[in-house]
Amino acid sequence: MNKRLEGRTAVRPTIKAVAAAAGVSTAAVSQAVNGTGRISEATRRRVLDAATELGWSPSASATALRRARTRTIALVVRRPTDVLGSDPHFSELITGLEGELAPRGYGLLLHLVADIAQESALYERLVAEGRIDGAVLTDARADDPRPELLRGLGLPAVLLGSPDAASPVPRVGLGQQGAGIKEAVAHLLELGHRRVAYIAGPAELLHTRLRLHAFEEALAEAGLAPVAVRHSDFTERAAVDVTEELLALPGRPTALVFPNDSMAVCGIGTAQRAGLRVPGDLSVVGYDNLSLGRWVHPRLTTVDQQVQRVGAAAARTLLAGCGEDVPPPVLDGRPRLVVRESTGPLTPPT
Amino acid sequence: MNKRLEGRTAVRPTIKAVAAAAGVSTAAVSQAVNGTGRISEATRRRVLDAATELGWSPSASATALRRARTRTIALVVRRPTDVLGSDPHFSELITGLEGELAPRGYGLLLHLVADIAQESALYERLVAEGRIDGAVLTDARADDPRPELLRGLGLPAVLLGSPDAASPVPRVGLGQQGAGIKEAVAHLLELGHRRVAYIAGPAELLHTRLRLHAFEEALAEAGLAPVAVRHSDFTERAAVDVTEELLALPGRPTALVFPNDSMAVCGIGTAQRAGLRVPGDLSVVGYDNLSLGRWVHPRLTTVDQQVQRVGAAAARTLLAGCGEDVPPPVLDGRPRLVVRESTGPLTPPT
DNA sequence: ACCTGCTGGTACATCGATTAACCACCCCGG
DNA sequence: CCGGGGTGGTTAATCGATGTACCAGCAGGT
Numbered sequence: 193m194n195k196r197l198e199g200r201t202a203v204r205p206t207i208k209a210v211a212a213a214a215g216v217s218t219a220a221v222s223q224a225v226n227g228t229g230r231i232s233e234a235t236r237r238r239v240l241d242a243a244t245e246l247g248w249s250p251s252a253s254a255t256a257l258r259r260a261r262t263r264t265i266a267l268v269v270r271r272p273t274d275v276l277g278s279d280p281h282f283s284e285l286i287t288g289l290e291g292e293l294a295p296r297g298y299g300l301l302l303h304l305v306a307d308i309a310q311e312s313a314l315y316e317r318l319v320a321e322g323r324i325d326g327a328v329l330t331d332a333r334a335d336d337p338r339p340e341l342l343r344g345l346g347l348p349a350v351l352l353g354s355p356d357a358a359s360p361v362p363r364v365g366l367g368q369q370g371a372g373i374k375e376a377v378a379h380l381l382e383l384g385h386r387r388v389a390y391i392a393g394p395a396e397l398l399h400t401r402l403r404l405h406a407f408e409e410a411l412a413e414a415g416l417a418p419v420a421v422r423h424s425d426f427t428e429r430a431a432v433d434v435t436e437e438l439l440a441l442p443g444r445p446t447a448l449v450f451p452n453d454s455m456a457v458c459g460i461g462t463a464q465r466a467g468l469r470v471p472g473d474l475s476v477v478g479y480d481n482l483s484l485g486r487w488v489h490p491r492l493t494t495v496d497q498q499v500q501r502v503g504a505a506a507a508r509t510l511l512a513g514c515g516e517d518v519p520p521p522v523l524d525g526r527p528r529l530v531v532r533e534s535t536g537p538l539t540p541p542t
Numbered sequence: 543m544n545k546r547l548e549g550r551t552a553v554r555p556t557i558k559a560v561a562a563a564a565g566v567s568t569a570a571v572s573q574a575v576n577g578t579g580r581i582s583e584a585t586r587r588r589v590l591d592a593a594t595e596l597g598w599s600p601s602a603s604a605t606a607l608r609r610a611r612t613r614t615i616a617l618v619v620r621r622p623t624d625v626l627g628s629d630p631h632f633s634e635l636i637t638g639l640e641g642e643l644a645p646r647g648y649g650l651l652l653h654l655v656a657d658i659a660q661e662s663a664l665y666e667r668l669v670a671e672g673r674i675d676g677a678v679l680t681d682a683r684a685d686d687p688r689p690e691l692l693r694g695l696g697l698p699a700v701l702l703g704s705p706d707a708a709s710p711v712p713r714v715g716l717g718q719q720g721a722g723i724k725e726a727v728a729h730l731l732e733l734g735h736r737r738v739a740y741i742a743g744p745a746e747l748l749h750t751r752l753r754l755h756a757f758e759e760a761l762a763e764a765g766l767a768p769v770a771v772r773h774s775d776f777t778e779r780a781a782v783d784v785t786e787e788l789l790a791l792p793g794r795p796t797a798l799v800f801p802n803d804s805m806a807v808c809g810i811g812t813a814q815r816a817g818l819r820v821p822g823d824l825s826v827v828g829y830d831n832l833s834l835g836r837w838v839h840p841r842l843t844t845v846d847q848q849v850q851r852v853g854a855a856a857a858r859t860l861l862a863g864c865g866e867d868v869p870p871p872v873l874d875g876r877p878r879l880v881v882r883e884s885t886g887p888l889t890p891p892t
Numbered sequence: 893a894c895c896t897g898c899t900g901g902t903a904c905a906t907c908g909a910t911t912a913a914c915c916a917c918c919c920c921g922g
Numbered sequence: 923c924c925g926g927g928g929t930g931g932t933t934a935a936t937c938g939a940t941g942t943a944c945c946a947g948c949a950g951g952t
Contacts, residue, residue, distance in 0.1 A: 216902090217903080231900070257906095257909090322908095
């Protein structure tokens, strides 16, 4: 209070201070706080009181050093395509993760990288420095080097994506990944569409393949083939370019299926600019069920895949891998189509 | 290689192993790596070689314990309104921060909280545990308790917002915060609009006040007053509700100014659904220059405030506060209007 | 009286790195 | 031949918490 020279940094109390205040040894404090060892209820209470009195929490660095546990999980986002910005995916994922991590004292370390090589190098550094206890891998790809890498590094990890496939690390995701797209195609067919085009994500991503496969299969079951299939990099720019190209096609598609909602919204804008009515002349389907889609005009028909719940499940799996005692994640359900206004039957010009 | 029982976790090398490999003491290794002490160039190289050979990096926990420095910065996001998801703000901010933090070995610890009380409690815990070296405070409010709190805790911090005001912690942001809105109003007036309404953010946020004030001032200079001013919570839902209300007003506004782009997009959708043409019957201005806005129909007129650059500047300021030797941030410029298609003169129905 | 067993603690080594204090050695001038 | 001053390291204490090994004291059985 009346210290003349208030230091730049307030000195934080250590376990010693608490021990002194409670009149016990530091070992006793440790045991009282962690519930280990043999400590009478009376002294335990005395210690805890002293701790709150002094505002003491065990130093994370010291505990981490001693226990070789940092209570930190890494989430690395690749951003050549600025997935973080354009894709609501990540905010929802983070929300889901945090909901499970925070209550258990775990933190989420966020990093951005340019490509998968940088990402791998980053994991190696983080592990070498002992900065993290686990990692969440997003955007599973074919021949993904990361699961093998992390297994080799001995770092617990989960890979987001279809839970079916075998993998060096656990996979967490809704089952029947293709179900949403199949539903979307069925919906379009029912509306009378026969010329449907598909805008896919980057070819190297696993879910791109799964969904594309589902799309083609669903069409094939009706004896149809896609008017066109284009791969994209998830950017809004690509959405516009591809849409323009597809709309210029002879035998123009009457329905477009996009790999995410922001692209779908841009696709709608592009179609409207070209003088087409949505859905009168063109139906559009998105993916992810971004909240924005509920309010644009026309409201977006899209696929919901409950990213937030997947995030929560991923966190639990990871915590279990870190030796934490958590209830096993339950993840039922599958991606589901949400029908709104951007899909409909073709209507003659008024 | 031929170990029978490969442990779950690969044993990471320590400084001792490196010392042994290089034939020196651990002190020498430390000095070689940190460039401190007196070490000959020859042994230094030998040590560094041994380190890379073994794939050793100093343990973050041990270093943190010794140096009382974690090389971690906290970013806490309040999400009653899911700012993370709806606002591109955060992705850009994170991008800007990471660009400066990562090259210096700093990490970004991300947390989500419900309200400012939880946020304060979180800072106290993070500091008590010594988990972070600094914090980025977003969404400055009137009577913000956080700067004072963090100063009291001795934690370096920066507050994003107008750099003018005095504050217990440095503030980083573009100057002339109101400039963008003033430009927007001037633009609307020039287009002939006289009935302009303003949808503001939450009243307690500082930038809400600044912008609102700029808005009212700019109108007043032309001898006008706002048709209406409504506060909102940044959600898309609110955008729709407020827009519907304003459009039902007697003496309906001919131009709407929104506090962010996703709300503006929703506002446009709402107007269109009500049968209004944008911009023929209603002009709409957003804020943030979200990339989506470039592609919707009509393309969104908005205000760009270079969040990414602000993020970079914030990171530098913070790093300097942590004793890091960084070039001082330069942050010139001011928010600027980006005119696109969602604003225009009123046009008679065709 | 003496051993056993239990309760409730304490002393000390340890995790991995940093750093102040110290020292061995060599060169050189006097 | 000896002292002074570099050079190039080493030794040992330390950061804060944890956990093993140990010990004091006491009750009870014989």
